[in-house]
């Protein structure tokens with residue numbers, strides 16, 4: 001099979017002067033268009049400057065640099081002393097202090113605080129502990145897939161890959177991990193959607209209310225977690241919440257506030273990311289049936305296939321860093337306080353690192369993608385869990401829904417931060 | 431022979447090395463990285479050193 005010709009920005013009539021990465025609608029376009037633009041930036045303007053998107057009630061900041069080359073991205077990521085996460089890693093704007101209360105967790109923290117908290121939570125996320133959870137991920141995937149089969153049979157034979165498969169698997173896995181009661185799970189899904197909507201109008205009623213909606217979501221989730229922390233102190237169980245309330249490093253434990261913030265981080269970092277890897281993995285397999293057949297026939301391909309899905313989909317498009325002093329990158333100088341968006345989606349298609357970068361190749365090896373983050377202390381805490389969930393879900397799909405067929409175009413999330421699908425219609429032929 | 435060293439102050443217990451070379455690396459119950467006595471494939475160990483996100487691993491080549 002020959003790889004499809006890769007269009008460049010100019011093939012879409014795009015000139016670099018017309019590109020605005022801060023325009024939300026840009027991000028709802030098909031991946032070919034977005035990647036053509038990122039290719040153009042990487043080749044012609046690897047630290048392109050953009051003004052910040054305007055969000056009502058938040059001060060407009062100084063703008064940011066879009067980092068699109070793999071080598072520059074790595075150089076920034078591995079120097080947390082020069083490029084801080086503490087000013088905010090997941091938003092272009094600096095976080096208003098009242099949001100920091102709920103969202104100021106690990107991911108937007110610097111040393112020494114980051115190192116301490118990370119050591120505490122890492123104890124609960126080692127490959128060995130996660131190995132013990134394989135059975136439960138398998139059970140969740142089988143249950144979800146059986147439910148999707150029933151939904152199709154009772155309806156018109158169609159399902160939504162997002163709502164019926166990709167969303168419930170990671171949500172149930174995290175809720176199982178944390179021990180979230182059944183009756184609270186619908187709220188957890190809804191509020192984590194609000195938090196990671198990136199302000200998509202469908203998920204947040206009015207853009208004016210984005211900050212209020214965020215705050216409310218944080219309060220609801222923190223309330224649940226505080227309640228659970230109290231319960232687990234009184235009656236310990238085997239779940240992660242119990243491990244977190246008891247985890248101790250150098251005699252220090254997490255406060256209730258820190259546990260609540262971490263829970264919110266796990267929900268948002270662990271749900272939408274894995275969900276979008278799965279839904280867009282299904283889409284990619286339907287667009288590359290030869291690759292799908294190859295993987296379905298060969299479980300030995302699981303390891304490389306999962307990495308390629310993460311590289312291909314790059315569910316987190318960027319993370320932010322802010323320079324702590326004057327810095328030099330590839331011969332260019334930037335003042336202290338410069339915001340850099342690390343475009344993982346662009347680095348993951350950098351031809352300097354990946355041969356034939358726009359080819360979806362489940363056997364790609366080596367595959368040093370940065371979908372889980374590049375070098376540095378913030379590397380994705382849930383990478384092993386995510387890999388496991390993706391591998392198990394696809395294996396379960398191959399076994400139980402071999403007749404799954406994508407029947408309509410995906411509905412894309414309007415967010416620069418999360419590369420996501422809102423819906424992906426499919427039919428079960430049997 | 432190829433020997434690997436770990437700087438435990440830098441290690442973030444990411445488990446990346448264990449994922450790549452479970453015969454050589456293991457995070458113990460406290461999340462502290464242990465080097466296993468096995469004699470692993472030097473290429474795999476070199477890959478783990480390269481991939482370690484925190485730069486905690488170094489290769490120390492020892493001539494015997």
Ligand code: HEM
Pocket residue numbers: 077089106107108118174265266269270271273274277310314315316319344370371372373374376377378379380381382383385386
């Ligand atoms: C395919 C799925 C996933 C992708 C693509 C992904 C991606 C990322 C990225 C890009 C980072 C930021 C690295 C940085 O700032 O340098 C990150 C951090 C993080 N991820 Fe993931 N992630 C995924 C799944 C998960 C899961 C399942 C969990 C937890 C259950 C999780 C928990 C976290 C946490 C807690 C952090 C912050 C770590 C820190 O700052 O020390 N992620 N992830």
Ligand code: SF4
Pocket residue numbers: 436440441442443444445446447448455463481482483484485486487
């Ligand atoms: S890869 Fe590096 S940071 Fe991760 S556990 Fe191994 S030594 Fe520690």
